[in-house]
Every structure is written in C-alpha cells, then in structure tokens.
Amino acid sequence: MKRILITGASGFVGSFLVEHGLELGYEVTAGIRASSSRRYLRDERIRMAVLDLSRTQVLTEQLRSLGRFDYVVHNAGLTRALDGADFDRVNHQYTRNLADALRASGNMPDKFIFISSLAAFGPGNPDSMEPIRLTDTPHPDTLYGKSKLRAEQYLMSLPELPWLILRPTGVYGPRETDYFLFLKSVQQGIEFRMGRKPQMLTFIYVRDLVRLVYVALEAPVVRKAYFVGDGQVYDSREYARIVARHIGRKPLTITLPLGFVQAVCVLLGALGKVFGFTPTLHPDKYRVLRVTNWNCETVPLAEDFDFKAEYDLNRGVEESVGWYRREKWL
Numbered sequence: 001m002k003r004i005l006i007t008g009a010s011g012f013v014g015s016f017l018v019e020h021g022l023e024l025g026y027e028v029t030a031g032i033r034a035s036s037s038r039r040y041l042r043d044e045r046i047r048m049a050v051l052d053l054s055r056t057q058v059l060t061e062q063l064r065s066l067g068r069f070d071y072v073v074h075n076a077g078l079t080r081a082l083d084g085a086d087f088d089r090v091n092h093q094y095t096r097n098l099a100d101a102l103r104a105s106g107n108m109p110d111k112f113i114f115i116s117s118l119a120a121f122g123p124g125n126p127d128s129m130e131p132i133r134l135t136d137t138p139h140p141d142t143l144y145g146k147s148k149l150r151a152e153q154y155l156m157s158l159p160e161l162p163w164l165i166l167r168p169t170g171v172y173g174p175r176e177t178d179y180f181l182f183l184k185s186v187q188q189g190i191e192f193r194m195g196r197k198p199q200m201l202t203f204i205y206v207r208d209l210v211r212l213v214y215v216a217l218e219a220p221v222v223r224k225a226y227f228v229g230d231g232q233v234y235d236s237r238e239y240a241r242i243v244a245r246h247i248g249r250k251p252l253t254i255t256l257p258l259g260f261v262q263a264v265c266v267l268l269g270a271l272g273k274v275f276g277f278t279p280t281l282h283p284d285k286y287r288v289l290r291v292t293n294w295n296c297e298t299v300p301l302a303e304d305f306d307f308k309a310e311y312d313l314n315r316g317v318e319e320s321v322g323w324y325r326r327e328k329w330l
C-alpha cells in the first residue's frame, strides 16, 4: 500500500485529496494543525499528523518518526491575508521548511507535488487576451502570487527533490467558500459584476484537480510545472448565466465600478487590520478581481498526463449547487 502525506488536509482541496487517496487504496496521512477543523476528515482510515511547518528541526523529527512516504502533496497554503509577511511565511517559508525537513529526515519521497497557483504567474495580457503560457516570464501582481512564486523558485533550486508543480486556476466545488458567495448572492437575486469589461475566467472542478494530482504522482514525469484548468475559457457573464440557471433565478445585474470595488476592499482591509479578522474582500483580492484575462495554456497538462477534465463549468456548478442545497448552505 503506497503511503501519501497531504498537507493542508483540513481545507477545501485537501479534504478531497484525502478522500480520493483513500478511494484509490493509498495509506493517507492528513497533515494538519492542532487547530484545524476535522469536519471533512472523519474517515477512520485517515492517519492524522499534526505538523509544525514553522520549525524545520521539529518538522524533521516529525517526518522521521512518521517514516518514509512514497508521495508528499504540499497543499497547505494561505489564500487570504492582509499582510505580505503572512503570505510569505506560510506559502513560501513553510514550503522551504517542508522541503528542507524532508531532505534532512533522509525520507525523500518518490514525488513531491506542490500545489501552487496560476497567480504565481500573474494575469494574462488584457489587450491581446492571449493565454498565459508556461514559457512566459512570471509577473505576479498579488502578494499571494509572489509568495507562491518564491516557493516554486526554491523547490526548483533543489536537484535532489523530485518536485512537480501544479498551478490551478480557480478551483470550485462542494465545500468551497469564496465562489460560493457569488452563488449565494445570485440566490438572493443579485448578480454583481466587477467593472464594465467582461472577464475571461478559467476554472477547474475540485474532483478533476484531485484526480489529476494522483495521475501526476504515478506518471513518469518530474521537475516540471503546469497550469491546471478544465481546458475551457469562460466569459464572466457566461459564468453568471450558468450559476443563475442552476440556482433557478433571474438575478438583477448590478455593475460595480472598479474604483468602488477597490475602495470597499481597502476599507474592509483596514477594518480587518484594526479588528483582527481577514475579510473575503481585501486589497490583494482586488488585484485578482480586476483582472480581465485568466486564460492559461493547458495543452502540456493534457499531453503529459493524458488529462481531460470530466467536469465543465455547467456540470461542476450543477453538482456544487446540489451539494450546497443538501448541506443547507443555499
């Protein structure tokens, strides 16, 4: 039975990674924090490991005592923060710590997958609307993206680490909480648009992403990086139409000027700093919301892993809405 360690196992993507690993017959260790929710980690076959990603020496000892894993998927990450230092600490420094601890423990896995983000490359050209290509020079314009890129660059500098980097675009599906807010507002009868220019969006359904991760772990491909999307590009208005169809409402459209969205993000960010919470809308998020071109090249992914998404947006949103309804989120 192959052994796999998944960090960030308590989160949205991580919990699906754990479930799929169990379905495929792996011995799955869920890397979590002491404070992590175990809501989606109830299967008794799951081995729990409370890891200290902040201290390399402690982590090295923890990894030694856990024994060698065939595969490590480093999925833990901070997606929402008000401070660049927090993004850097969790997304960059903790990734370094994990890689260093694996090396120091002498328990190097056969493959180490890092769940990065399309944000590490920054948005595509808003004039040409050409897809972001793997050969482009990364130019992340968010603190989040910069922290992911620094982590990638460190991993790529380690010749002994069998790394593979996956850079998902927007991941959606059951349990997800950010795109969910858009579904919720459509359910309440309002479709908010960010600025007048339609945005070209790309997505990957969470079940397709986790299926791909296991295909990539087993494939004879190493030291390469890929963008991960379902292979299609969606106009933001088409996205809204698909959501409205599955929610079963005809929402009122309200177009928010980008200047207004920015002001709200700055204000909420300032309130968050004062009152000690991280709002969904904050200055770094504004830099994501204003982007008009999130198209990215997915042909290399399809070719190297023979990967074809099973879910387009229509099917994925339908399944997600069903889940949100069953769980009474909608």
Ligand SMILES: NC(=O)c1ccc[n+]([C@@H]2O[C@H](COP(=O)([O-])OP(=O)(O)OC[C@H]3O[C@@H](n4cnc5c(N)ncnc54)[C@H](OP(=O)(O)O)[C@@H]3O)[C@@H](O)[C@H]2O)c1
Pocket (backbone or CB within 6 Å): 007, 008, 009, 010, 011, 012, 013, 014, 032, 033, 035, 036, 037, 053, 075, 076, 077, 078, 079, 090, 115, 116, 117, 118, 167, 168, 169, 170, 171, 172
């Ligand atoms: N969702 C997307 O659209 C998307 C797109 C591209 C890339 N990604 C990447 O995919 C990964 C998973 O994201 P997600 O959407 O599943 O986010 P999520 O639901 O917020 O899950 C994040 C996971 O990382 C853990 N984590 C956060 N801060 C940590 C810290 N300081 N120390 C240790 N663990 C920490 C969380 O643990 P707790 O439960 O204890 O907080 C949680 O398990 C991230 O690396 C993210 O950057 C996501």
